[in-house]
Amino acid sequence: MRILRLLLTLLASGFVPSLSRADNLLPPTLPLEQVVDHYVDARLKEEGITPAPPADDATFLRRVTLDLTGRIPTLDETRTFTASTSSNKRVELVERLMNSPGFVRHQATEFDTMLMNGTRGSVRPYLLTALGENRSWDRIYRDLMLPDESDPKQKPAAELLRQRVRDLDKLTAEVSSIFFGVNVSCARCHDHPLVADWKQDHFFGMKSFFSRTYESRGQLAERETGLVKFKTTKGVERQARLMFLTGKVIETNTLKETPGDKAKKRRKKEKDNSGPPPAPPKFSARAELVKVSLQPSQRAFFARSIVNRVWHRLFGYGLVMPLDQMHSANDPSHPDLLDWLARDVIEHQYDLRRLIRGLVFSRAYARDSRWEKGNAPRPQLFAVARVKPLTPMQLAVSLRLAVTDPQQVAATLKPEEFDKRLQGLESSAGGIARLFDQPGDDFQVGVSEALLFSNGDRIQKDLLTDGGDRLLGRLKQLKNGDEVIDLTVRTIFCRPPRDEERKLLADYLKQRADRPAEALRQMVWALLTSAEFRFNY
Amino acid sequence: MAPNRRFCGSPLHAMDRRGFLGAAAAGAAAFAADMTQLNVLQHPALAGELKKQQKRCILLWLAGGASQLETFDPKPGAPTGGPFRAIPTSVPGIHISELMPQMAKRMKHSCIIRSLNTRIGDHGGGAKMMMRGRRDEPNLNYPDLGAVLARELGRPDSQVPDYVSFYFATEGRGSAPGSAGFLGSRYAPMDLYTSMIPENIHRLDGINDLDHKQRGELRDQLSKQFARGRSSSSLGSHTEAYQRVRGLMASEKLFDASQEPPKVRDKYGPTLFGEQVMVARRLIEAGVPFVRVGRAWWDSHGQNFETHQEMVPELDHVMSALIDDLQDRGLLEHTLIITLAEFGRTPRINPSLGRDHFATAWSTTLTGCGIQGGSVYGKTDANGEHVAEGEVGAAELFATIYRALGINHQKNYYVGSRPVPLTEPGTKPIKAVLA
Numbered sequence: 001m002r003i004l005r006l007l008l009t010l011l012a013s014g015f016v017p018s019l020s021r022a023d024n025l026l027p028p029t030l031p032l033e034q035v036v037d038h039y040v041d042a043r044l045k046e047e048g049i050t051p052a053p054p055a056d057d058a059t060f061l062r063r064v065t066l067d068l069t070g071r072i073p074t075l076d077e078t079r080t081f082t083a084s085t086s087s088n089k090r091v092e093l094v095e096r097l098m099n100s101p102g103f104v105r106h107q108a109t110e111f112d113t114m115l116m117n118g119t120r121g122s123v124r125p126y127l128l129t130a131l132g133e134n135r136s137w138d139r140i141y142r143d144l145m146l147p148d149e150s151d152p153k154q155k156p157a158a159e160l161l162r163q164r165v166r167d168l169d170k171l172t173a174e175v176s177s178i179f180f181g182v183n184v185s186c187a188r189c190h191d192h193p194l195v196a197d198w199k200q201d202h203f204f205g206m207k208s209f210f211s212r213t214y215e216s217r218g219q220l221a222e223r224e225t226g227l228v229k230f231k232t233t234k235g236v237e238r239q240a241r242l243m244f245l246t247g248k249v250i251e252t253n254t255l256k257e258t259p260g261d262k263a264k265k266r267r268k269k270e271k272d273n274s275g276p277p278p279a280p281p282k283f284s285a286r287a288e289l290v291k292v293s294l295q296p297s298q299r300a301f302f303a304r305s306i307v308n309r310v311w312h313r314l315f316g317y318g319l320v321m322p323l324d325q326m327h328s329a330n331d332p333s334h335p336d337l338l339d340w341l342a343r344d345v346i347e348h349q350y351d352l353r354r355l356i357r358g359l360v361f362s363r364a365y366a367r368d369s370r371w372e373k374g375n376a377p378r379p380q381l382f383a384v385a386r387v388k389p390l391t392p393m394q395l396a397v398s399l400r401l402a403v404t405d406p407q408q409v410a411a412t413l414k415p416e417e418f419d420k421r422l423q424g425l426e427s428s429a430g431g432i433a434r435l436f437d438q439p440g441d442d443f444q445v446g447v448s449e450a451l452l453f454s455n456g457d458r459i460q461k462d463l464l465t466d467g468g469d470r471l472l473g474r475l476k477q478l479k480n481g482d483e484v485i486d487l488t489v490r491t492i493f494c495r496p497p498r499d500e501e502r503k504l505l506a507d508y509l510k511q512r513a514d515r516p517a518e519a520l521r522q523m524v525w526a527l528l529t530s531a532e533f534r535f536n537y
Numbered sequence: 538m539a540p541n542r543r544f545c546g547s548p549l550h551a552m553d554r555r556g557f558l559g560a561a562a563a564g565a566a567a568f569a570a571d572m573t574q575l576n577v578l579q580h581p582a583l584a585g586e587l588k589k590q591q592k593r594c595i596l597l598w599l600a601g602g603a604s605q606l607e608t609f610d611p612k613p614g615a616p617t618g619g620p621f622r623a624i625p626t627s628v629p630g631i632h633i634s635e636l637m638p639q640m641a642k643r644m645k646h647s648c649i650i651r652s653l654n655t656r657i658g659d660h661g662g663g664a665k666m667m668m669r670g671r672r673d674e675p676n677l678n679y680p681d682l683g684a685v686l687a688r689e690l691g692r693p694d695s696q697v698p699d700y701v702s703f704y705f706a707t708e709g710r711g712s713a714p715g716s717a718g719f720l721g722s723r724y725a726p727m728d729l730y731t732s733m734i735p736e737n738i739h740r741l742d743g744i745n746d747l748d749h750k751q752r753g754e755l756r757d758q759l760s761k762q763f764a765r766g767r768s769s770s771s772l773g774s775h776t777e778a779y780q781r782v783r784g785l786m787a788s789e790k791l792f793d794a795s796q797e798p799p800k801v802r803d804k805y806g807p808t809l810f811g812e813q814v815m816v817a818r819r820l821i822e823a824g825v826p827f828v829r830v831g832r833a834w835w836d837s838h839g840q841n842f843e844t845h846q847e848m849v850p851e852l853d854h855v856m857s858a859l860i861d862d863l864q865d866r867g868l869l870e871h872t873l874i875i876t877l878a879e880f881g882r883t884p885r886i887n888p889s890l891g892r893d894h895f896a897t898a899w900s901t902t903l904t905g906c907g908i909q910g911g912s913v914y915g916k917t918d919a920n921g922e923h924v925a926e927g928e929v930g931a932a933e934l935f936a937t938i939y940r941a942l943g944i945n946h947q948k949n950y951y952v953g954s955r956p957v958p959l960t961e962p963g964t965k966p967i968k969a970v971l972a
Contacts, residue, residue, distance in 0.1 A: 173676055185674050322953030324676060330954065370766030387769045437722045441953060443771045446722030447698070447785065450778035451737040454753070455786070460741055501759070508755055518744070522752040531760040531775050537767065 025340045028347060032358025035344075039337035040364045040382050049377050052368040052384040057082045058495040059537065060090065060366055066390070066536045067314055067360065068097040070106030071422070072398040075487075076411035078494045094360055098353065101419050104132045105426065107352075109393050110313060115144070115178060117438060119163035126156040137306050137350035138294055141179060145290050149219050149277075158220055165215050172207040180293070181305030181326035182245055191233070197327045204230045205243025208255075209289035212281070216270050221278040222286060223266075225254040242285055244292045245301055254283050301326070303342040307355065308332075311341075314359050316386030317379040322441065333380035369537040388536040389443045392436040396429035399528060402492045403463045405474045432462060445534070453529045463528065464521050475520050481506055484520070492527040592906055592942045593821040594686055594873045596829040597814070597856065600709045601660070601836030604882035604892055605900035606921060607634050607845035608852075610651045617884035617920045620842055628911040636849035639857035645911040646860055646869065647904040648970050652915020652924040655880065655931045658894040660836075663879030664713035670935030670960060673718075677952060680718035682938065683827045685959065687717075687724045689944050690826035693777060696784025697791070697825050698735070702726040703813045706833035713879065715829065719952050723774055726829070733816065734792050738785060750783065791819050804858045811855045818862055821872055835878065839889035852876075860904060873941055874904040884921040898924045901934065907941030909972050929967060935959075936966040 026035050044051055055063065061081045065073045073081070081093060097103055108127035116122055123144065130140050147158035164171035173185035184206055187198040212226040228240040242250035257263070270278075293302050304326060312318035319332045332338040341355070348354050359365055369385035377383040390398065401409070401422075409421055435452060437443075453459055466472035471491055478484050485505045489497035497505070505523055512519035527533060606612055611623035611634045623632040626644035633641055633649070640647070657663045666672060668681040680688075683700040691699030702715045715726035727735050740749050756779065764772060790796055794812045797819070805811035810832045817828040832852070837844040856874070863869040881899025882892035898917045904910070915927035936946035939959060946966055949956040 173674075177676055183676050185676050188674075322955075325953060325955070371768075372766045376768060387767050387772050389771045389775075439771070440721070442721070444721040444723035444774040445771065445778045446725050446774075447778045447781050448722070448725065448727070448737070450782050451735075451785065454749075454779075454782045455737040455739060455741055457741065460743065498762075500762070504755070504758060508751075512748070518748065522744070522748060523755070526752055526755040526759060529756050529779070530763065531772055532763040534775055535772065537763075 025336055025343065028340075028344060031361075032341070032344060032354070033361035033363075035340050036337065036359065036362040036364055039334045039340070040362075043334060044381060044383055047377070047381060049381060049383050051364075051382075052371055054363065054366050055368045055385065057089075059368070061093065062494045063366075063385070063536055064094060064360055065097060066394055066398070068094070068106065068356070069100060069102035070109060070391075070394050070397055071102070071401050071425075073494050074401065074409045074411075075406035075491050076409070078490060080411060090366075091361070094357060098357060100415075102422055104128060105423075106393075107131050107356075110391070113391065113438060114309060115160055116163065118174075119159075121159040121163035123157055123159045126154070126159075129153055130157075131352075134351070134353055137345075137352055138302070139350075141294075141302070142290055145175075146284075146287055147220065161213060161220055162215060165213055165220065168207060168210050168213075171210050171213075172203065175210070176206055176245065177324040179305060180245055180301040181308055181320065181324055182301065183322075183324035184245070196329070200230060200232060200238075201240065201243060202245060202247075204228050204238075204240035205249075206245065206289075208240045208242045209285045212285050214270060217275075217277050219277045221270070222281045222284055224281045224283065225256050226285070227255050227257045242288060244289070244298060246298050248292055248298055250285075250288045250292060252283060252285075252288075254285075299346065300342060303346050303350075304338055306350070306352075307338060307341040307345055310352065310355055311359060314356070314365060315382060316388040317382070319380075321380070333382075385537065389439040389445070390534060390536055392433040392438060393426075393429065394536070395436055395534070396431075396433035397426050398533070399432065399463055400425040400429045402528060402533070403471050403524070405469050405471055406487070406491055407474065408469050432458070450529075453525075464525060466517065466521070472520055472524060475524075476517065481509060484509070488520075488523060488527060492524070493532055591824060591826065592690055592871050592873070593824075593826045594682075594690075594828075594875065594906075594938075594942060595814070595817050595821060595859070596682065596827070597852070597874065597876045598704075598713070598829050598831040599835050599852070599876060599878040600664075600704070600706065600713060600831050600833035602663070602878045602880045602882055602894060603835040603848070603852075603876075604837065604841060604845055605651070605898075605917075606882070606884065606892070607636060607842070607849055609633050609637075609649045609900040609902060610917060610921060611635075612884070612917075612919070612921050615884075615920050617886065617922070619886065621845075631911070631913055634849065636845065637853040639853050643857055643860050646864075646908075647902050647910055648908050648912045648914060649900060649902050650914045650929055650934070650967075650970065651898075651900045651917055652927045652929050653881070653896075653899045653901055653931075653934065654924050654928050655896045655899075658880055658896045660709055660879055660894075661712035663894070663896060664709070666931050667877055667879050668713065668715070669718070670931045677957070678716065678718040679957075680720040680724060681716050682935070683715055683726055683829055684717040684720050684724040685939075685944075686827040686942065688720055690942065692824075694780060695824065696781060697788045697820070697823050698727040698785060699825060700724060700726045700827050701729065701735075701817075701820055701825055702829040702831070703729045703817070704829075704831035704833075705730065705809060705813075706831065708834035709836070710831070710833075713831070719950070719957070723778075729792075733794065733812075734789060735785075738789050738792075740786065753779065753783065788823065791823050791825075792816055801862065804862065806851075806854055806858070808851055808855070810851060811858070814855050814859050815862075818859060818868075822866065822868060837882065838887070838891040838893055841882065841886070841890060841892040856904075863905065869905045871906050873906040873908065873938065874902075875938065876902045898922065903938070903941065903970060907943065907972050909970055912969070914967060914970050927967075932960050932964040933967055936964045937970050940966040940971055 026038060058078060061073050061078060065071060081089065086092065108124050108131050111127050112122055112124040130143065143154060143157045144160045148154045149158050164174060169188060173183065176182045176184045184198055184203045187200050187203040191199045208228045211228045212223040214221055229237055230240060231237055241255065242252060292298055308318045308320050308326065309323060312323055319334055319338045320326050320330060345355055364382045367385045369387055371384045379386060404425065409418060436449065466476055475484050475487060478487065485497055485502055489501060508523060509519045606619055607621055611621065611632060612618040613623045622635040624635045624638065624641055625632055626641040628644040631644055655666055657666045669679045671679055673679055683702065687699035700715065704710050715728065717724040729735060740746060760776060794802065794816055797815060802815065805815040810830065813830045817830050820828050835848060859874060860869065863872050880894050880896035883895040887893060898921060915929055916925045917923065918925045939946040946960045946964065948959050
């Protein structure tokens with residue numbers, strides 16, 4: 001009864017994020033990017049703020065190439081794009097990038113980080129297949145939560161659960177955070193101190209969906225029954241029910257513990273590694289979670305969380321921050337926009353491509369990242385583009401690409417050949433990528449990174465050699481100092497040099513006229529380690 | 538983020554800081570921009586200011602779990618007591634193991650806490666608990682003591698590292714890594730695992746020193762143009778990290794034990810532990826706020842008494858040398874020395890004449906800065922099996938350490954919008970331990 005009362009209270013308090021305001025939202029037929037700009041601009045107008053102007057072509061190209069394919073653009077890509085006079089060129093660019101195989105690879109890396117950060121495992125092999133087929137987000141969620149390990153193509157998906165199955169608290173907390181944008185772990189020991197939404201019942205209700213999952217014979221398995229008990233702060237022992245975050249309870253008669261003797265036998269059997277894998281249960285609590293969380297009346301958490309996470313990745317700041325604090329005491333910056341996007345993602349079968357495509361077409365995404373007049377407005381207004389630190393793979397691949405002779409990745413290559421070379425760079429980048437930290441919110445670059453770049457043997461050997469296939473190899477051949485500077489800046493910074501840079505770099509080279517090879521290497525180093533290279537801006 | 542992210546926030550403290558930073562800025566102008574040496578130390582006014590203002594901490598990490606019974610809480614004559622005697626110390630009424638005669642003479646500087654009950658008895662869990670003072674949450678990794686002190690006591694633009702950790706032994710290293718947790722890599726430890734000199738601190742042969750410096754300046758100028766009109770704390774940290782490179786490279790000498798006169802080296806003795814503790818002193822003297830020196834491996838499940846007969850005298854000797862050295866330099870009152878491990882050892886002696894993991898009633902010592910020296914806090918029962926008086930958990934110990942170093946133990950950090958206090962709400966420092 002208590003649970004029912006709780007549920008009623010929650011409903012009455014208007015907490016269950018519903019899409020009930022749908023009547024007042026912009027029509028679902030409008031293009032996604034227009035809706036983004038409508039709501040973002042409305043808020044800016046309310047605050048009396050004129051947003052930053054649009055980013056120039058070179059900046060937009062670099063930003064969107066990094067976001068969609070995880071690397072900086074090549075010299076030829078920059079030249080072609082900035083020279084193009086097509087009125088539709090940004091749309092064409094986004095289409096081209098999203099249709100390239102690099103898009104799937106980069107998205108797989110990004111989603112893998114989101115799903116597996118903090119574990120030692122990876123679901124990237126699965127994601128490559130799934131995203132390659134443009135599988136919908138709800139389908140991916142189902143594959144990850146209910147992996148069919150007998151299918152070799154699906155087996156890698158099991159890593160999400162397998163990496164966490166030995167710590168059910170972690171599994172419960174991280175699944176809630178990743179898929180529903182809710183951190184229930186504060187409610188493990190006590191009702192959440194600040195957020196009325198989260199009670200111990202929520203944490204243990206969610207845990208009940210996972211408590212029957214275990215690993216046996218190298219495979220995930222699930223028991224028929226199971227009961228999670230917990231103590232309230234007042235010391236009262238309670239039995240948890242299968243309860244979703246909304247308070248929705250799954251009625252079942254499988255909430256029981258195995259009696260003592262049987263439990264012993266059962267544990268022995270679970271540990272026994274011979275024989276065929278255990279049969280799946282007739283009633284799967286985990287499958288119930290998947291089912292309930294996608295029901296029309298319950299799916300708001302799921303839809304809003306993926307919208308917020310994808311938005312956060314592209315804009316560098318979520319509509320709700322932090323990403324795992326989507327609750328009634330933490331309003332979105334643009335409630336109607338989040339509602340509209342959540343409705344849209346549901347109506348379009350959780351199509352991630354549609355969402356990503358729409359967001360990068362918005363004017364809000366394409367603003368300049370400089371704010372020249374006084375203090376920049378708060379990030380949640382999206383008045384100016386965020387400066388985002390590159391992820392380890394973005395940085396490592398971009399470094400590799402920047403030190404490659406532009407001829408090696410020229411526009412004249414066939415698309416298949418171009419992609420093969422990119423794949424080569426990506427696979428050779430893995431080693432360097434491991435030397436960097438994955439940025440979180442408020443990421444701080446550590447001094448170990450600066451020391452590594454300044455004095456690391458690895459950097460010297462991997463990035464600063466001047467063989468024939470390298471940028472430094474090409475620069476060596478050039479006679480004219482201007483050309484050297486032009487090619488260096490265009491290749492590494494993906495834009496033409498400014499006058500003051502020309503002078504700065506020319507002076508640097510001139511002072512080292514007696515040792516030109518070193519001078520070039522030092523100049524390339526200075527560009528690779530500069531803030532402009534380290535961030536997506 | 539918290540509005541005042543680096544300091545404890547008391548107005549007095551802020552004044553001192555400003556005074557200090559002002560002096561540093563004024564001093565810096567007098568120096569060549571490049572720091573080929575640690576100029577701060579050579580500027581008498583600054584060095585003096587440093588000594589007066591900055592608090593620091595050396596953690597002697599007794600990896601594997603040293604026995605309280607063979608060190609600071611002997612139980613001679615008890616069935617659990619083992620073969621060693623207890624000896625009186627320079628403080629009437631306080632006795633410690635006969636394996637520590639030198640510390641017995643220096644008892645007036647130290648406080649022994651004999652009543653730790655920290656509950657976690659496995660190496661990994663215990664080490665995490667005793668380095669962080671609390672358990673991680675599934676979605677929140679806490680910074681350890683070193684990272685917190687690096688942030689609270691270090692200077693943002695410091696030219697020296699602010700968290701250095703020596704741990705050469707392979708035993709237990711993986712289960713006791715330093716971690717900046719949610720504070721991020723800015724405060725991560727500079728780990729020394731195999732070499733006394735930190736990684737990547739040495740200029741490569743392929744570039745001369747002047748080019749190395751000017752290459753860095755070129756980098757700075759390019760970055761400065763980029764930063765115009767752009768602001769983010771990540772961007773700021775990138776600039777800061779590179780600004781610290783040359784200073785850190787200049788600090789290479791700090792790690793060089795041979796820079797110390799033979800007289801000082803002799804005092805610490807010829808062991809690796811002695812040398813590392815001596816280098817720890819060099820570091821904190823130069824302004825490094827926190828150094829951990831890991832000494833392994835105390836995990837004496839068998840032959841407990843031989844192990845301790847060998848290792849305790851070394852600890853006794855090195856710790857005493859450190860106390861003397863700090864005192865001679867006028868640094869002891871600004872430096873907190875902690876001996877701590879993941880847990881202590883069982884009073885019960887097992888059939889292999891060993892003692893096993895024991896987190897129920899064990900000891901730690903605090904020496905120097907902010908500590909009531911010559912004191913004992915808490916008590917275990919006759920056989921050392923339980924805490925009899927003044928039980929102390931990891932949280933209270935950490936609150937006490939923070940207070941001894943002048944840090945508000947209830948200060949909040951912000952993880953996103955969520956306030957995270959340095960110690961759990963309601964935790965109280967142990968007043969009797971504090972000076």
